Amino acid sequence: MEVLVYLVPLALSLGFVGLLGFLWSLKSGQYDDLDGAAWRAITDDEPDEPSAPVQIVQMDQRICGSGRQRGAGEY
Amino acid sequence: MQADIDFSHFLKRAGAGLVQLDLAVEGINCAGCMAKIERNLSSIPDVTSARVNFTENRLALEWKVGGLDPALFVKRLAELGYRAYPFQRDNAETLEAERAQSLLRRLGVAAFAAMNVMMLSIPVWSGNVSDMLPEQRDFFHWLSALIVLPAAAYCAQPFFSSAFAALRARGANMDVPISIGILLALATSVIETIGHAEHAYFDAAIMLIAFLLAGRYLDQNMRRRTRAFASNLAALKAETAAKFISSTEIRTVPVAAIKPGDIVLVRPGECCTVDGNVIEGYSEVDQSLVTGETLPAIAAPGSAVFAGTLVRSGTLRVRAATASDGTLLAEISRLLDHALQARSRYLRLAERASRLYAPIVHTTAFLTMLGWLAFGATFHDSVVTAIAVLIITCPCALGLAIPAVQTVASGALFRSGVLLNAGDAIERIAEVDRVIFDKTGTLTLPELDVANLAAIPDDVIKLAGRLALSSRHPIAAAVVRAAGASEPLADIEEEPGRGVHGCYEGAPVRLGHPSFCGADSLAHEILCRDPEASVVAFSHGDARHVFAIQQRIRPDAAEVVAGLARLGIMVEIVSGDREPAVWRAAETLGIIKWRANVSPMDKVARIEGLTGQGYKVLMVGDGLNDAPALAAAYASMSPVTATHMSQAVADAVFLGQRLGPVITAVRGSRRALRLMRQNLWLAVVYNVLAVPIAIAGLVTPLIAAAAMSGSSILVMLNALRARRSEAA
Structure with a gap:
C-alpha cells in the first residue's frame, strides 16, 4: 500500500494540470466562439502558393451557395 | 454614402500604437466566409489582426494608428458581399459576458474537483465492503476535504451570495435551500471525518455544485447569445445623423455618437434618428411609427420630435434631448418606471416551487431527527440521518428543471425568429389569455x-x-x-x-x-x-x-388572429390611430374588440382594467406610445422594427415581416411551461422515492451520488423535448 504515497499525489497533480489547462484555455478566449472553432478545424491553412487560392474560392462558392462572391478576385 | 461617415466614436485604443474596432457582420454562413473575410482584411497594410467570431457574427479588427479610415473596412466588406457596421458593446452585454465567463470558470473548477474526488470516493465505497483499513479511509476522506472545501468555497459563491441577498430582503429563493444543503453536507462531512466515521459526503456536495453551475451557465449563455444578436441587429440598422460640428458645418456620424445637446440636421425624406426638440424649420412629419397616428403632423420650432419620425417636406434642425426635456418622452419614461416596478413583483415558477419546497424538506429533516431520538438512537446518529435527508433532497434536479427547459426552448424560439429579452418571458407568455395588438407597425408592416x-x-x-x-x-x-x-x-x-x-x-x-x-x-x-x-x-x-x-397589413395577420382564437385567446386592437383606420384593420382581420385614439396612458389603463378582471394580457406593440403598455402588460412582444424604447422593455422581439412568431412564441412557451412543470413533478417523484430511504437511515454517499446524477440526467433529457421548434 506504500504505492499510494506516489500514486495519489501523482493522480491529483495530473488533475491539477488539467484544471490549469482549462483555466488557460478559458483565459485565452478559446470558449468565446465555439461554433467558429468547429468550422475553423476544417478550413485549409493560409494559402502560400499562388495556385492554392483558386481552389479556396471554389470551395467558398460551393459552401455559401450564394451569388455574393464579388470579392473573389481579391485573393 | 458610408465613406463619409465618421466612425471615430467606435475606435478603441489598444496601447502600443494600435487601434481596435468591432464590427457586426451580416451573412457569415460558413467556414469559407470566415476565411475569406479574415484573409482579405488582413491583407490590408497596417492591419495587425482580423478575427471573425462566428457565434456572434462579429469581426474584431486591430490596426496601427493613423493611415487607415475605418469606413474602408465597411466598404471592403460590402465588396465581399457582407453588410457590416461598427458597434459598441453596451454595458449590459459586457456584464453578461463577464458573468458567463465567471460561471464557466467556476463550472470548470467544480467539474475538475468532482472528478478527482470521485477518484478518491470509489476506493472508499468499494473498500467499505472489503478490507480497507480505517486509516486509509480517513486519509482518503482528508484528501477529499482538501480538494472540495476550497473548490466549494470558490464555486458555490453565486448561490451563497444570491441566497444571502434573498434572506437579507426577508425572502427566500431556490438558492437558500441549495446553500443550506451544501453547507450542511460539507460541515457534516468534516465532522464525520474528524470522528473517523465511515461516510463523508464531499463528493455529493461538489457534484451538486457542478450540476447546478451547468444549469446556470446554460441559462446565461442563451441570454448572452440573444443579446448579442439583438445588438447586432441594432448596429446593422446603421442609423446615422447629420450633426453640426460648428454652426455651419455638418458631419454624418453614427447615432451612438450623438449626445444630448448636440444639434442635428434632418432633411426631407429622412427619418429622424434622435429624440429632441425642433429649434429651426417647419415640416410636415409622419409620426406613425411613434404614436400610431397615420395622419401627418406639423413640426415647428419648439415641438418635440422622436426617433422614428419621418420628416416629409421641410428641413429641421433638432437639438437632441434627454428624457427630462421632451414632454411625451418624459411622460412615457415616468409611466415606464412605474410599470416596470410592478412587473418585478412577478414570482417565477422556480421561486414558487422553492417556497413550497424549503419548508417541507426542512420540516421532514427535523422530524426525522426527532423520530430517531424518540426511537432511542444517539443524538449523533439522529443528526447524521437528518442531514442525509437534506442531502438527498437537495434540489439538484429542481435547480436544473427550469433552466434546462428554458435554454432548450429559447434556442428553439430563437430559430423561429423570436428573441427573448427577459429570463422569465417563457413562463409569462405561456400563461396569457388575452392579446392586445397595436395597429400601426405591428398589425401592419x-x-x-x-x-x-x-x-x-x-x-x-x-x-x-x-x-x-x-x-x-x-x-x-x-x-x-x-x-x-x-x-x-x-x-x-x-x-x-x-x-x-x-x-x-x-x-x-x-x-x-x-x-x-x-x-x-x-x-x-x-x-x-x-x-x-x-x-x-x-x-x-x-x-x-x-x-x-x-x-x-402583415401577410399572415388574419391567420394569426384566427390561430390565437383557436388557442382560446381573445384578441383586441388598441391603437393611437384614428377611428376609421383602426375600424378598417379590425374588420379585415375579423377582430371584434377595438379602440382608437388611445393615448399611452389609456393603453396602460386598458391593460390594468383587464388585469383587474383577472386576465393575463400579452401586449404586442412597436411605437414609443406602446412602451408603457408593453411594460405594464403581463407579457409583451415587439417587432424588430420597433422603437428602441419599446424593444428594450418587451419580453420578446420577433423578426421578419410575418406576425406568425407571436403565435409560435405562445405555443412554444406553453409547451416549455408544461415541460417545466413535468420536470418539477419528476423531481418530486424522485424525492418521494428517495426520502423514505434517507429517513430509514440507509443512505450511503454512493446512493446519494447515484440518485443525484440520475435525477439530473432524467430532467435534462426531458428538457430536450422542448427542442421541436414548431408543433404541427
Whole structure:
C-alpha cells in the first residue's frame, strides 16, 4: 500500500494540470466562439502558393451557395 | 454614402500604437466566409489582426494608428458581399459576458474537483465492503476535504451570495435551500471525518455544485447569445445623423455618437434618428411609427420630435434631448418606471416551487431527527440521518428543471425568429389569455406599399419606379419596391418637398406631390375613397396617374388572429390611430374588440382594467406610445422594427415581416411551461422515492451520488423535448 504515497499525489497533480489547462484555455478566449472553432478545424491553412487560392474560392462558392462572391478576385 | 461617415466614436485604443474596432457582420454562413473575410482584411497594410467570431457574427479588427479610415473596412466588406457596421458593446452585454465567463470558470473548477474526488470516493465505497483499513479511509476522506472545501468555497459563491441577498430582503429563493444543503453536507462531512466515521459526503456536495453551475451557465449563455444578436441587429440598422460640428458645418456620424445637446440636421425624406426638440424649420412629419397616428403632423420650432419620425417636406434642425426635456418622452419614461416596478413583483415558477419546497424538506429533516431520538438512537446518529435527508433532497434536479427547459426552448424560439429579452418571458407568455395588438407597425408592416397597383398600367409603374430611384423620399421608395426598379433615369432633378422631374422619350416626367404633377382632382378622388392613404402622383407628357400608398397589413395577420382564437385567446386592437383606420384593420382581420385614439396612458389603463378582471394580457406593440403598455402588460412582444424604447422593455422581439412568431412564441412557451412543470413533478417523484430511504437511515454517499446524477440526467433529457421548434 506504500504505492499510494506516489500514486495519489501523482493522480491529483495530473488533475491539477488539467484544471490549469482549462483555466488557460478559458483565459485565452478559446470558449468565446465555439461554433467558429468547429468550422475553423476544417478550413485549409493560409494559402502560400499562388495556385492554392483558386481552389479556396471554389470551395467558398460551393459552401455559401450564394451569388455574393464579388470579392473573389481579391485573393 | 458610408465613406463619409465618421466612425471615430467606435475606435478603441489598444496601447502600443494600435487601434481596435468591432464590427457586426451580416451573412457569415460558413467556414469559407470566415476565411475569406479574415484573409482579405488582413491583407490590408497596417492591419495587425482580423478575427471573425462566428457565434456572434462579429469581426474584431486591430490596426496601427493613423493611415487607415475605418469606413474602408465597411466598404471592403460590402465588396465581399457582407453588410457590416461598427458597434459598441453596451454595458449590459459586457456584464453578461463577464458573468458567463465567471460561471464557466467556476463550472470548470467544480467539474475538475468532482472528478478527482470521485477518484478518491470509489476506493472508499468499494473498500467499505472489503478490507480497507480505517486509516486509509480517513486519509482518503482528508484528501477529499482538501480538494472540495476550497473548490466549494470558490464555486458555490453565486448561490451563497444570491441566497444571502434573498434572506437579507426577508425572502427566500431556490438558492437558500441549495446553500443550506451544501453547507450542511460539507460541515457534516468534516465532522464525520474528524470522528473517523465511515461516510463523508464531499463528493455529493461538489457534484451538486457542478450540476447546478451547468444549469446556470446554460441559462446565461442563451441570454448572452440573444443579446448579442439583438445588438447586432441594432448596429446593422446603421442609423446615422447629420450633426453640426460648428454652426455651419455638418458631419454624418453614427447615432451612438450623438449626445444630448448636440444639434442635428434632418432633411426631407429622412427619418429622424434622435429624440429632441425642433429649434429651426417647419415640416410636415409622419409620426406613425411613434404614436400610431397615420395622419401627418406639423413640426415647428419648439415641438418635440422622436426617433422614428419621418420628416416629409421641410428641413429641421433638432437639438437632441434627454428624457427630462421632451414632454411625451418624459411622460412615457415616468409611466415606464412605474410599470416596470410592478412587473418585478412577478414570482417565477422556480421561486414558487422553492417556497413550497424549503419548508417541507426542512420540516421532514427535523422530524426525522426527532423520530430517531424518540426511537432511542444517539443524538449523533439522529443528526447524521437528518442531514442525509437534506442531502438527498437537495434540489439538484429542481435547480436544473427550469433552466434546462428554458435554454432548450429559447434556442428553439430563437430559430423561429423570436428573441427573448427577459429570463422569465417563457413562463409569462405561456400563461396569457388575452392579446392586445397595436395597429400601426405591428398589425401592419412598417414600410409603405402601393395599394392600387392593379389600377395602373405596368409600363407606367416601371417608368415611375425608375424615376422614383432618384428620390430619397420613403413614399418614392415604396414606388421603387412596387416596380422592382433598378435602373435610374438620367438627368433627374429633385425639388425638395415637391418631387422629382426630368425628361423621358422627349416628354417631361414628374413624380411627387399631386399639384406638382397637375393631378389634384385624380388624387382627390382616391383620397375620398380611401382617406387613410397617402398619394403620390406621376405624369408623363399628358398622362397622369396617382399611386395610393398605404401600410399593408402583415401577410399572415388574419391567420394569426384566427390561430390565437383557436388557442382560446381573445384578441383586441388598441391603437393611437384614428377611428376609421383602426375600424378598417379590425374588420379585415375579423377582430371584434377595438379602440382608437388611445393615448399611452389609456393603453396602460386598458391593460390594468383587464388585469383587474383577472386576465393575463400579452401586449404586442412597436411605437414609443406602446412602451408603457408593453411594460405594464403581463407579457409583451415587439417587432424588430420597433422603437428602441419599446424593444428594450418587451419580453420578446420577433423578426421578419410575418406576425406568425407571436403565435409560435405562445405555443412554444406553453409547451416549455408544461415541460417545466413535468420536470418539477419528476423531481418530486424522485424525492418521494428517495426520502423514505434517507429517513430509514440507509443512505450511503454512493446512493446519494447515484440518485443525484440520475435525477439530473432524467430532467435534462426531458428538457430536450422542448427542442421541436414548431408543433404541427
